[in-house]
Amino acid sequence: MLEAQLEMTDKIGYLLLKKGIIDHKILEQALKIKEADQAKLKRNLAQILVDEFKFDHDIIFREVAVLYAFKELNFPIEELPEERITEMKNMMTKQGEEIKKLLLDHRVIPFKFDDKIRDKLILAAVDPTDRALAKIAYALNAKKFEINYLRKKDFDKLVGLLVSTENEFLKMMQESHEEMHVAEDESSVNEEELDAEINKSALINLIEASLIEGTRRGVSDIHLIPKSGNKTEIHFRLDGKLALWHTQENTLPEAVMAVVKDRSKGMDRFEREKAQDGFIQREIDGHIIRFRVSVLPTVGTELKNKFESIVIRILDDRKVIKDLSKLGLVGYSNQAFVKAISAPQGMIILTGPTGSGKSTTLIAALYQVINPTKNVLTVEDPVEYVIEGARQLKIGYKMNFEQAIRAILRHDPDIVLVGEMRDKETAETAIKLANTGHLTFSTLHTNDAPSAVARLYKMGVEPFLIAYAINIIVAQRLIRKLCESCKKKVTNVEEYVRLAGMDPKDWIGAELYEEVGCDKCNHSGYKGRMAIHEALYFTKEIRRLIVHSGEDVDEEAIREQARKDGTLSLRDAGFQKAKLGLTSIPEVIGATMED
Numbered sequence: 001m002l003e004a005q006l007e008m009t010d011k012i013g014y015l016l017l018k019k020g021i022i023d024h025k026i027l028e029q030a031l032k033i034k035e036a037d038q039a040k041l042k043r044n045l046a047q048i049l050v051d052e053f054k055f056d057h058d059i060i061f062r063e064v065a066v067l068y069a070f071k072e073l074n075f076p077i078e079e080l081p082e083e084r085i086t087e088m089k090n091m092m093t094k095q096g097e098e099i100k101k102l103l104l105d106h107r108v109i110p111f112k113f114d115d116k117i118r119d120k121l122i123l124a125a126v127d128p129t130d131r132a133l134a135k136i137a138y139a140l141n142a143k144k145f146e147i148n149y150l151r152k153k154d155f156d157k158l159v160g161l162l163v164s165t166e167n168e169f170l171k172m173m174q175e176s177h178e179e180m181h182v183a184e185d186e187s188s189v190n191e192e193e194l195d196a197e198i199n200k201s202a203l204i205n206l207i208e209a210s211l212i213e214g215t216r217r218g219v220s221d222i223h224l225i226p227k228s229g230n231k232t233e234i235h236f237r238l239d240g241k242l243a244l245w246h247t248q249e250n251t252l253p254e255a256v257m258a259v260v261k262d263r264s265k266g267m268d269r270f271e272r273e274k275a276q277d278g279f280i281q282r283e284i285d286g287h288i289i290r291f292r293v294s295v296l297p298t299v300g301t302e303l304k305n306k307f308e309s310i311v312i313r314i315l316d317d318r319k320v321i322k323d324l325s326k327l328g329l330v331g332y333s334n335q336a337f338v339k340a341i342s343a344p345q346g347m348i349i350l351t352g353p354t355g356s357g358k359s360t361t362l363i364a365a366l367y368q369v370i371n372p373t374k375n376v377l378t379v380e381d382p383v384e385y386v387i388e389g390a391r392q393l394k395i396g397y398k399m400n401f402e403q404a405i406r407a408i409l410r411h412d413p414d415i416v417l418v419g420e421m422r423d424k425e426t427a428e429t430a431i432k433l434a435n436t437g438h439l440t441f442s443t444l445h446t447n448d449a450p451s452a453v454a455r456l457y458k459m460g461v462e463p464f465l466i467a468y469a470i471n472i473i474v475a476q477r478l479i480r481k482l483c484e485s486c487k488k489k490v491t492n493v494e495e496y497v498r499l500a501g502m503d504p505k506d507w508i509g510a511e512l513y514e515e516v517g518c519d520k521c522n523h524s525g526y527k528g529r530m531a532i533h534e535a536l537y538f539t540k541e542i543r544r545l546i547v548h549s550g551e552d553v554d555e556e557a558i559r560e561q562a563r564k565d566g567t568l569s570l571r572d573a574g575f576q577k578a579k580l581g582l583t584s585i586p587e588v589i590g591a592t593m594e595d
């Protein structure tokens with residue numbers, strides 16, 4: 001299409017092409033979709049690019065906002081005063097639940113009334129071109145209105161503040177005075193009585209409330225722990241630490257567990273003898289949240305009664321980091337990592353214990369290299385997050401992990417993610433892929449990067465394969481951040497580091513902070529977590545060392561060479577963060593202790 005003609009027919013497409021945000025091919029495809037759109041309200045090109053081509057919403061819509069002269073709301077959401085939040089909340093709920101839902105569906109917030117024109121309502125919209133906005137303004141009883149553009153990530157934050165304080169299930173739970181009935185004989189389960197109890201709305205409210213509350217607080221897992229005396233404890237894991245959220249008393253733990261099992265796809269409520277996995281899906285605050293449920297039979301304290309323990313992992317796609325710069329990779333680790341994933345082929349291995357955030361980093365790295373010209377395949381068991389632009393293989397009883405690994409070789413991939421190298425076969429397949437022109441991402445369970453080399457060697461992978469297939473091995477840990485509201489400067493650094501068993505000479509002139517505890521951090525002194533990394537980039541020297549391994553891989557020699565190349569150990573990477581006042585020395589030492 002001629003440019004002049006395009007400028008007339010599709011201003012958005014013309015602008016995005018001019019700015020190099022989209023190319024001719026994508027533009028042509030998007031225009032075709034727009035042409036063929038059967039919906040009553042035809043989508044514009046920006047909406048199509050975000051919906052169908054998975055372009056970043058904010059990149060596209062910032063241009064659209066400029067093009068159509070929508071004002072952009074740009075300010076730190078965290079700094080909104082409490083009374084403004086209350087005011088917005090009131091405006092959202094005043095016209096009833098239906099209107100509130102409409103607002104959330106269309107991602108628009110009644111922001112405020114104009115300072116000068118008092119009856120003009122300012123609407124903050126993620127998509128200012130949404131044709132429903134006029135109708136929404138009308139529903140909010142606004143005589144006049146103005147649409148401002150609000151970035152999607154700011155909208156998400158704001159909605160968190162506006163909607164999160166209410167949990168209707170929690171409210172119902174607190175208001176309900178339903179009597180809990182307890183069976184006399186604890187040792188056997190009377191299915192009929194259990195049934196009666198399970199159907200009590202109080203229990204259902206409790207479980208639904210925990211799903212919503214857990215999601216809103218950003219917890220990673222919900223633990224349901226049966227206790228003797230007809231009690232069940234619900235714990236939330238937040239920033240890596242478990243904390244009690246609720247104790248359900250005077251109720252058979254079996255009943256609580258059965259309610260969860262009833263609501264999980266793929267679970268049998270009457271099965272109490274074996275481990276089961278299931279899924280729950282809910283829409284919470286306008287987002288689809290998935291929950292992976294794991295049930296394990298356990299014994300009670302008196303050993304006579306059988307219990308089940310349940311852990312629910314919250315899979316919130318909003319938590320997926322797509323931007324590598326947000327992972328906290330710094331200095332040499334960052335340079336080495338970027339270089340490793342920019343290579344046309346080779347392996348990128350993340351290592352660390354469970355809960356060290358390996359997959360978060362791996363997925364963020366994958367997002368850097370995914371583009372429509374690449375066939376990206378993933379084999380994970382289980383699939384935790386939906387990765388846009390990748391084909392994620394489904395592991396199940398008809399195709400297991402090993403079969404899937406074999407099958408990907410025949411599915412013409414460019415980039416492959418192998419969730420975990422569990423054994424020689426998986427490792428060799430991953431390495432084969434890396435050696436035959438594919439960029440391959442995977443994880444291993446080892447303490448640090450050099451020991452990952454030794455692990456592969458012990459699995460029986462040939463040293464020359466290890467040496468030449470791998471681009472980088474990155475070890476990762478999550479450490480807690482000091483609470484910014486209460487952390488305190490260490491007055492006597494010399495004594496402080498000596499007590500921690502370190503040489504004060506290495507800490508001359510360092511400014512260190514320690515934890516205190518306040519209301520904002522639940523009196524723990526810490527708030528939030530960050531990642532630290534040890535990046536073992538495969539330089540010529542490292543490769544030479546591995547190829548020449550005899551009976552054993554010399555981990556120490558690799559460590560020594562890596563240090564010369566610029567690698568920081570996990571502990572030193574942590575100390576670097578401590579020197580920036582972001583964390584404390586004991587936290588670093590605790591998190592980097594060898595198992």
Ligand SMILES: [Zn+2]
Nearest residue numbers: 483486518521
């Ligand atoms: Zn604090």
